[in-house]
Amino acid sequence: MSVTLPWDIFFIIIFPGFLFTAAVGLFSTWVDRKVSARIQWRVGPPWYQPFVDIIKLLGKENIVPTGTGMTGYLVFPIIGFIAVVLVSTILWVTNWFPEATFVGDIIVVIYLLYLPAIGIIAGGSASGNPMGSIGASREMKLMLAYELVFLVAIFTPVVASGGTLSLGGLVGYQAANGWMLGNASCIVAFIVSLVCIQAKLGLVPFDIAEAETEIIAGPYTEYSGAALAVFKLTKAMLLFVLPILLIAVFMGGAWSPWTILEYLLILVFIILVKNTNPRIRVDQAIRFFWVPCLILSVIGIILAAVGL
Amino acid sequence: MGIKTWALKKSPWVFHLNTGSCNNCDIEILDALTPRFDLERFGILLVGSPRHADALLVTGPVTMQAAPRLRHVYEQAAKPCLVIAVGSCACSCGIFDGSYHIVGPVDKIIPVNIYIPGCPPKPEAIISGVMKALNSL
Numbered sequence: 001m002s003v004t005l006p007w008d009i010f011f012i013i014i015f016p017g018f019l020f021t022a023a024v025g026l027f028s029t030w031v032d033r034k035v036s037a038r039i040q041w042r043v044g045p046p047w048y049q050p051f052v053d054i055i056k057l058l059g060k061e062n063i064v065p066t067g068t069g070m071t072g073y074l075v076f077p078i079i080g081f082i083a084v085v086l087v088s089t090i091l092w093v094t095n096w097f098p099e100a101t102f103v104g105d106i107i108v109v110i111y112l113l114y115l116p117a118i119g120i121i122a123g124g125s126a127s128g129n130p131m132g133s134i135g136a137s138r139e140m141k142l143m144l145a146y147e148l149v150f151l152v153a154i155f156t157p158v159v160a161s162g163g164t165l166s167l168g169g170l171v172g173y174q175a176a177n178g179w180m181l182g183n184a185s186c187i188v189a190f191i192v193s194l195v196c197i198q199a200k201l202g203l204v205p206f207d208i209a210e211a212e213t214e215i216i217a218g219p220y221t222e223y224s225g226a227a228l229a230v231f232k233l234t235k236a237m238l239l240f241v242l243p244i245l246l247i248a249v250f251m252g253g254a255w256s257p258w259t260i261l262e263y264l265l266i267l268v269f270i271i272l273v274k275n276t277n278p279r280i281r282v283d284q285a286i287r288f289f290w291v292p293c294l295i296l297s298v299i300g301i302i303l304a305a306v307g308l
Numbered sequence: 309m310g311i312k313t314w315a316l317k318k319s320p321w322v323f324h325l326n327t328g329s330c331n332n333c334d335i336e337i338l339d340a341l342t343p344r345f346d347l348e349r350f351g352i353l354l355v356g357s358p359r360h361a362d363a364l365l366v367t368g369p370v371t372m373q374a375a376p377r378l379r380h381v382y383e384q385a386a387k388p389c390l391v392i393a394v395g396s397c398a399c400s401c402g403i404f405d406g407s408y409h410i411v412g413p414v415d416k417i418i419p420v421n422i423y424i425p426g427c428p429p430k431p432e433a434i435i436s437g438v439m440k441a442l443n444s445l
């Protein structure tokens with residue numbers, strides 16, 4: 001399919017891109033808050049709560065503290081946000097129209113997924129707040145910890161499918177040969193990448209950068225109003241986009257109605273991990289990712305290379 | 309009522325500030341946030357930074373040390389921002405009235421939207437006060 005300009009705009013702004021991802025992402029954060037509330041024996045917020053939070057933040061005063069780089073301070077939240085919108089568009093378009101895929105789009109997706117974390121790091125540093133810079137430095141260390149492992153884990157299916165470097169190709173390969181999760185190597189990689197997306201989402205036990213009991217709100221400390229809303233929206237959209245990436249790569253692609261069930265399974269797993277673990281220190285996180293997780297993911301990729 | 313006010317009423321994030329209380333009111337505020345009362349039903353969340361706050365819960369009489377800090381925190385909060393005085397001390401200095409180190413009740417420093425008396429007020433009283441403050445918007 002040759003995608004034309006009006007369709008591009010439709011894809012990016014409305015359907016798989018901004019509006020759809022934002023709505024489903026915010027709804028997922030409600031599921032997160034509601035399930036957490038039920039686990040703690042509470043009632044929990046009403047279903048429209050995350051939407052109201054965003055509307056409220058958009059309506060509030062947007063303070064730029066003196067001594068910050070004004071442009072950077074306001075642009076960095078938007079960089080991460082745009083990256084997530086693009087990732088979502090690429091994921092859905094390649095899942096539904098495998099012809100629209102291009103070689104290496106999985107690499108593009110992985111690079112774009114760096115940007116939200118970089119936006120948080122740069123925004124936290126630009127805010128000129130001590131807590132913000134501590135949060136930014138923690139986020140940077142956490143990123144160094146999980147990125148390599150995540151990369152190796154996501155590339156295991158690529159090796160297992162004989163070097164298919166495109167998302168559409170991987171979905172097509174799984175349609176012909178069954179789920180990637182049927183291979184021993186991909187089961188290992190899937191477990192490792194589930195742990196990595198927990199860290200990418202900044203949820204407990206890896207909410208080290210935002211640790212509200214230690215450093216107020218980390219990189220977000222100085223942000224208020226619309227800029228904070230963009231950060232919150234980016235986080236919510238990531239909660240939708242990252243599981244969809246795993247479904248596309250490991251669980252047969254996101255085009256059948258089963259996708260909803262698979263997504264809910266991953267979401268509930270993330271929420272349960274979030275609610276049953278304490279926060280770990282940043283050095284523990286680095287050791288955790290660089291020793292057991294890296295060894296596991298390398299075992300996975302070796303298994304994939306020998307064809308298991 | 310515009311959509312801004314409606315959203316503010318549905319999702320007030322509170323920031324808790326102690327300006328010299330005996331710590332009892334603070335414990336009652338934390339009590340109100342426990343699962344038993346579950347303030348998240350109303351969208352109320354405790355935030356750590358005044359920049360994110362929609363309501364300041366101020367406890368205690370304002371001491372000389374705390375007065376400039378209270379003013380500073382109020383200026384840092386993104387407007388619109390409610391101020392709720394929790395406890396007799398915050399409303400009127402309570403048992404600390406006339407002490408050598410007290411500047412005065414909270415409304416002498418910053419404008420207060422609603423007063424919740426009690427020494428300390430019960431969590432139910434705090435919740436009812438916050439809801440009244442929101443409904444007055």
Ligand code: SF4
Binds near residue numbers: 367368394
């Ligand atoms: S009102 Fe009573 S409980 Fe609250 S700070 Fe004052 S003395 Fe303590």
